[in-house]
Amino acid sequence: MVSELLNQIRVVLVEPTHPGNIGAVARSIKTMGLSRLVLVNPKKFPHYEATKRAAGAESVLDETVVVASVDDAVADCTLILGTSVRDREVTWPTQDPRESAVKMLNHLGEVDHQVAILFGRESSGLTNSELDLCQSQIRIPANADYSSLNLASAVQIIAYELRMQSLAMQAQEKCNGLTNDVMNEKGVKERQQAANKMQRDGHIQHLQSILEALDFIKAKPPTMLMRKLTRLYNKADLTIEEIQILRGILTAVESYIKTNPNSE
Amino acid sequence: MVSELLNQIRVVLVEPTHPGNIGAVARSIKTMGLSRLVLVNPKKFPHYEATKRAAGAESVLDETVVVASVDDAVADCTLILGTSVRDREVTWPTQDPRESAVKMLNHLGEVDHQVAILFGRESSGLTNSELDLCQSQIRIPANADYSSLNLASAVQIIAYELRMQSLAMQAQEKCNGLTNDVMNEKGVKERQQAANKMQRDGHIQHLQSILEALDFIKAKPPTMLMRKLTRLYNKADLTIEEIQILRGILTAVESYIKTNPNSE
Numbered sequence: 001m002v003s004e005l006l007n008q009i010r011v012v013l014v015e016p017t018h019p020g021n022i023g024a025v026a027r028s029i030k031t032m033g034l035s036r037l038v039l040v041n042p043k044k045f046p047h048y049e050a051t052k053r054a055a056g057a058e059s060v061l062d063e064t065v066v067v068a069s070v071d072d073a074v075a076d077c078t079l080i081l082g083t084s085v086r087d088r089e090v091t092w093p094t095q096d097p098r099e100s101a102v103k104m105l106n107h108l109g110e111v112d113h114q115v116a117i118l119f120g121r122e123s124s125g126l127t128n129s130e131l132d133l134c135q136s137q138i139r140i141p142a143n144a145d146y147s148s149l150n151l152a153s154a155v156q157i158i159a160y161e162l163r164m165q166s167l168a169m170q171a172q173e174k175c176n177g178l179t180n181d182v183m184n185e186k187g188v189k190e191r192q193q194a195a196n197k198m199q200r201d202g203h204i205q206h207l208q209s210i211l212e213a214l215d216f217i218k219a220k221p222p223t224m225l226m227r228k229l230t231r232l233y234n235k236a237d238l239t240i241e242e243i244q245i246l247r248g249i250l251t252a253v254e255s256y257i258k259t260n261p262n263s264e
Numbered sequence: 265m266v267s268e269l270l271n272q273i274r275v276v277l278v279e280p281t282h283p284g285n286i287g288a289v290a291r292s293i294k295t296m297g298l299s300r301l302v303l304v305n306p307k308k309f310p311h312y313e314a315t316k317r318a319a320g321a322e323s324v325l326d327e328t329v330v331v332a333s334v335d336d337a338v339a340d341c342t343l344i345l346g347t348s349v350r351d352r353e354v355t356w357p358t359q360d361p362r363e364s365a366v367k368m369l370n371h372l373g374e375v376d377h378q379v380a381i382l383f384g385r386e387s388s389g390l391t392n393s394e395l396d397l398c399q400s401q402i403r404i405p406a407n408a409d410y411s412s413l414n415l416a417s418a419v420q421i422i423a424y425e426l427r428m429q430s431l432a433m434q435a436q437e438k439c440n441g442l443t444n445d446v447m448n449e450k451g452v453k454e455r456q457q458a459a460n461k462m463q464r465d466g467h468i469q470h471l472q473s474i475l476e477a478l479d480f481i482k483a484k485p486p487t488m489l490m491r492k493l494t495r496l497y498n499k500a501d502l503t504i505e506e507i508q509i510l511r512g513i514l515t516a517v518e519s520y521i522k523t524n525p526n527s528e
Contacts, residue, residue, distance in 0.1 A: 028417055033407040056412050098428070140424075141431055143297040148320050153292055156417045157424050160404075164362070167405055192355065216516040228509060236500035237357070245492060252480040253517055260524040 003033060005108040006166055009115045010036040011155055012073045014130060017122050019044045023053030024152035025119075026060035032159035033166070037064045038073045038116075070118065070130055077116040079107045082126050082134035083154060085147040092137040100138040101161035105169060117158060122151055195243045203243050204230050206250045213257050267297060269372040270430055273379045274300040275419055276337045278394060281386050283308045287317030288416035289383075290324035296423035297430070301328040302337045302380075334382065334394055335461075341380040342458035343371045343501070346390050346398035347418060349411040356401040357499050364402040365425035369433060371501075374457050381422060386415055396491055397461070399498040459507045467507050468494050470514045477521050 011029055016022055022045055026037055037060050039045055045066060054061050067073050074080050081100055082092070095103065104115050118134060120126035131137060140157055142149055149157075195203075208226055211217045217225065236242070275293055280286055286309055290301055301324055303309055309330060318325050331337050338344050345364055346356070359367065368379050382398065384390035395401060404421055406413055413421075459467075472490055475481045481489065500506070 024414065024417075027412065027414055030410045031406045031413045031417070055414070056410060096428075097424075141427060142295045143427075146294045146320065148291065149295045150288065150291060150319070150416070152414070153288075153295070153417065153420045156420050160361075160421050160424070163405060163407075164360075211513065211516075214513075214516045214520055216513060225509070228506070232500055232502065232506045232509070236496055238496065242492070242496045245489070245496070249475065249478075249480060252475075252478045256478055256521065256526070260527055262520070263524055 003166060003170065005105060006033045006162060007035055008108050008113060009034060009104060009117065009162065010038050010073075010077075011159070012038045012040060012070070012116050012118045013042070013151070014040045014070060014118055014126060015042070015121050016045075016151065017043045018151075019047030019050040020053045021122065021151045022047075022064075023050035023055070023057075023061065024150075025155045026050070026054040026057040026064070028152045028156040029159045030057040030060050032156075032163040034159050034162065035060060035063065037061070039064060039066045040070050040073050041068060042066065070133060074116045074118075074133065076114055078110075078113045079104065079115045080118065080134045081116070081136055081138050082118045082131045083120070083138045083140065083158065084125060084131070085140050085142045085149055085154070092131055092134065094137045094139045096141055097138055097158050097161040098165075100136070101158070101165040103136075104162065105165050119151060119155060192239050192241065195238045195240050199240065199243050200233065200238060203233065203238075203246055203250075206247055210250050210253050210257075213254070267430060267434065269369060270296075270298045270426060271300065272372050272377060273298060273368060273381065273426065274302050274337075274341075275423075276302045276304060276334070276380050276382045277306070277415070278304045278334060278382055278390060279306070279385050280309075280415065281307045282415075283311030283314040284317045285386065285415045286311075286328075287314035287319070287321075287325065288414075289419045290314070290318040290321040290328070292416045292420040293423050294321040294324050296420075296427040298423050298426065299324055299327065301325070303328060303330045304334050304337050305332060306330060334397060338380045338382075338397065338461055340378055340460055340462075342374075342377045342460050343368065343379045344382065344398045344461065345380070345400055345402050346382045346395045347384070347402045347404065347422065348389060348395070349404050349406045349413055349418070356395055356398065356495060358401045358403045360405055361402055361422050361425040362429075364400070365422070365429040367400070368426065369429050371458065377458060378460075383415060383419060392491075396494055399501060456503050456505060459502045459504050463504065463507050464497070464502060467497065467502070467510055467514075470511055474514050474517050474521075477518070 011025065011034065013022065013025060016039065022039065022042060029037065050061060051058060107113055107115060118126055118130060138158060140149060140154060204226065207229060275289065275298065277286065277289060280303060286303065286306060293301065314325060315322060371377055371379060382390055382394060402422060404413060404418060471493065
């Protein structure tokens with residue numbers, strides 16, 4: 001299962017100062033389906049502020065591993081990435097969060113692979129020697145005039161990209177003919193299905209006949225107006241139910257006209 | 265400039281409870297190059313907690329607009345999107361943050377277009393009637409077992425996608441070596457501009473009055489039907505010209521009814 005790959009990815013916070021941020025990070029990763037958090041020398045942990053900000057993601061905090069050095073955090077990892085919003089003098093190979101999510105999940109295709117993503121201190125990020133441990137750098141493309149991303153926000157963006165990529169891979173797996181269940185499930189919501197061409201054409205023809213009965217259409221053929229109306233309703237991606245509603249309204253106008261023929 | 269388009273997008277927080285979240289949101293959007301924040305009935309604002317969590321993004325708080333209702337927040341908007349992590353019983357057209365970022369930035373290609381993104385209360389999100397104001401819903405694909413995204417985190421993800429898309433468009437612009445001629449050309453076609461909320465509401469109210477005159481609507485208030493119709497037309501992203509055509513048709517029905525009153 002693709003979603004299980006996310007359990008092979010650990011988020012490593014290096015010397016976080018504020019316990020509230022640790023809780024917020026736990027929440028960020030759990031919302032995106034990740035679960036593994038490692039703290040290198042946290043200033044305060046466990047701490048009630050962390051628990052409070054975790055807001056239901058305490059399961060992540062309960063399993064959080066505390067270690068004394070970055071080396072200890074990543075020793076068994078086959079791929080290590082460091083995060084940064086700053087430009088550095090020394091340049092590491094750098095990817096944006098989207099590219100790095102693809103890289104990580106592809107890497108996890110192999111058995112027993114483990115990935116670590118390092119996030120630096122709130123005040124000063126990762127040191128150059130910590131970045132030297134990394135195979136590449138994830139650079140979040142922040143506003144150059146104000147790149148002060150909150151720690152949990154930085155984690156959130158990268159966890160989000162991992163989730164998007166894992167969902168894309170799941171969809172791909174399904175597409176590959178593994179199951180047609182999805183299709184069947186859609187089948188039951190029949191009225192919510194998109195209307196087909198014939199149904200859409202039927203509505204437009206019905207509309208045109210009413211507009212003629214109302215003398216709203218005078219030119220024949222009423223090409224331009226009907227083309228505009230067709231385009232308008234095409235933009236709405238009408239469902240079968242919506243076509244039924246619209247035709248219901250047209251029928252109401254039609255029967256009013258029949259019951260009360262034009263006296264002029 | 266593509267980056268300036270981000271200034272035409274406002275983040276609207278509906279009844280935020282915690283002032284700290286307001287500050288965190290200000291920080292989130294500024295890191296991604298957005299600047300406009302609107303608060304609907306905040307519980308506490310201004311507040312020292314907001315200022316503290318803004319951490320350097322006070323410029324956003326200084327310009328933050330406080331209004332009394334969602335309607336006031338979005339009246340001049342040509343595109344309104346609502347955010348959600350929940351599945352709803354009624355389904356709105358839904359996009360993920362990436363798709364919606366593309367939609368928003370494409371929409372802003374037209375002059376004078378304004379976009380609002382609504383974020384709901386921390387506890388309960390947006391109400392159904394608030395989502396009814398929206399042309400579509402942005403659904404963050406969170407973990408089904410724990411979708412409790414922090415407010416600033418939800419904003420961060422969407423602001424991040426907007427930034428990624430605007431950077432992609434900038435790169436594209438450079439590639440094309442195009443001047444802004446295309447933009448200007450589009451600008452003169454005023455009637456092709458998206459209708460704003462007031463114009464869209466005017467159409468729906470006109471439609472409702474005709475449906476009542478036709479006895480098509482019997483239940484009062486006709487909530488469900490009108491909600492479905494609102495959603496249907498919202499999906500079409502109506503232009504000013506299209507609203508004019510639809511209202512023209514409604515006026516034709518209206519005058520037919522007046523000229524030929526119901527004889528039954």
